[in-house]
Amino acid sequence: MQKKLIFIFFLIISGIVYFTNYWYPDGLFWDENYHIASAQKYIDGVFFMEPHPPLGKQLIALGEKIFNIFGLNKGIDKSYFNNTDYITSVPQNFSFAGFRFASTLFGMLAAIMFFLIAKTLFKNEIFALLFASFYLFDNAITMHSRSAMLEGIQLFFVLLSIFYFLKIIEKDKRSIKEYFILGIFSGLAIAVKLNSAILLLLFVFLVWEDYENDILKLSFSLNILKDFLLKTLISIAGIILPLFISFYFHFAICKNVLDGRTYNASNKYREILLQEETANPFNFFTMLSDYIKYIDRYEKGVPKWDPTKVGENGSPAFMWPFGYKSINYRWTKWRGVVAYMYLQGNPLVWLLGLIGVILSFVFLTGKVFFNITINEKKRFKMITYFSILYFSYMFAMLRIERVMYLYHYFIALTFSFILFALIFLEFFKTYIDKNDKLTLTIASLMAIEIVAVFLFYSPFTYYIPLDSIQFMQRVWSKVWGLVPITY
Amino acid sequence: MGTRSNNILKDFFMKFDKRYWFLVFFILFGLYFLFKLIGPYFYIVQTNHFITPIFRFKKPIKMTILKQNGIVETLDTPKNIDFENDFYIKTINFPQSMELSHKNFGKLGFSGNFFINFKTKIYVKKDGYYVFEIISDDGFRLKLNNEIAGELTSNRPFSSSEVFVHLKKGTYNLELEYFQGYGPCGVVVYYRHSDGKKKYLLGKNSKYFSFKNPY
16 A cells, blocks of 8 residues: 555656656747647648658657647647748747647656665665656756657656566576567657667666676577577667658658758659558658658767857767756746756755765775675676676767757766666665664655756746846856856 | 774764765755845845845845836936846945856846836945046936935946045945946945945945945
């Protein structure tokens, strides 16, 4: 009963955090200009190509479509959204509730998924609840997820994959079916944003878990090789399936070319469009190849990070763990006060995440170089896996030449939260098992402070006006680049 | 002795329960949060804020920022005020910057086309000639007991003007009007006795002046 109550309590709080006034502000910000335009094209079946895989935008479109059925934005002419890839305004009386719904819902589900991950790690509902505050009360993730953007949806599938990974890793051996399911979950994340591909490392860890002894002994029987090959193929199939399905729907739905805008599609693709054969599965790979070429061309055209540029919002990956650079997505002035949508993390959870990463690194190097004692081999492995995930992701981000933004850190940030939880467990597992009151007090104090800091920074999350003193109270570090709007 | 103290230290760290490290961390963070929450009020406080009575002490200068609806060319540009904000501050110390920024507090969110009225009460402890040094970008007007003591009403880069006045022991109402048109802004005001070399930021008590809030 207590377990159910804790879950219901978390569900209600997540609902409040994510859905309170999520349609507000009633103006576009950041990439909503692109994604709402794209989503509308799914609703109206207009041909387009875009630098991201289709699933995220399809879900955004689905949200709007569902709300349209219930009368939202009825009678409002949104045809302008189809004529451009970047909308600059919305019609009068337009509501954002539909377009922002999917991302907000998945953002909330991602918080619940993080709670389930914490529960899997701690095997204790109360500590799971306290540690789930890391995700639920991060201002940057919450604010970004409550918009018609892709990251809220992406993070749900990323956390779903991790949750499933943690579930199956507890077993001695994993079945082909489990590889397939993990493949589907990872594929769903990749079908939203390509940087979810970091999840492919989960399969490497699974292989290590399944064949650790054989690899260490270098003994590979035919059966093992067959099993390995089968699992590899089934994993690939699992990953590809949601990607292909979402692409298939994209091609099948988006068939009406407007104003001759063919996005440099090949002659073959144009012919398919003319013949209205986009739903024909035989044409799938032709269209997919064109889409991939478009992504490639687009990415090459994105400028590099330029710190000398006035108003540069991008930031190098090595600065993300320190919160650089906050982005002012949108603001409105009202006679001496300003409302901001600021991409600004909860400094406490970001700091704890960073501490988690540093302590994990110290712990791992301590084991490798000084053979320090570890309390539990399984946890040590988990710390190793999530450290690899964190550093691999950051390394990959550092290798990308185009400008990147602070929200590209969200995936690594969730890894850092998990690392902190694992380190906490490494220190205090015995106390938690003994129901030690001091340990519970520490974790409770942590959660209370996380909530307090979240509330303190919530004007940046919920577009609540601040005067200049209130703004400057929130500038805890010059590194973040929080700058007030001036009069 | 050294070995003994080393052993005590080692013993302390060995016995120090690691739970306390985390507890100390969160207590320290809580204190830091509190400091960040109330810290700015030690430098500046808005007059209409519920917290004002608690933090008004030791802030003898009332500052009113008037945001002009339009362009401010000189100090005498007719006022068409969009809104105004009142603050209490300790000293007039806004170094040159692209945005109005108090030395201790930071940015105030104003960059162009505004006026500021600073008001305070001075108690002069010693008769004599005094020098007010006003470093500003753009112009200013200094009034003592409602009489103009010095002014520069046009715009200018961040530079200094000195105003000499003879003051007798007693209380004076001091008012400084300042304006910012476009470009960088800033205003810093010092005072000194004509005999002394040491100069003080206006608002800082000395053996010559003590300051009182004008309210």
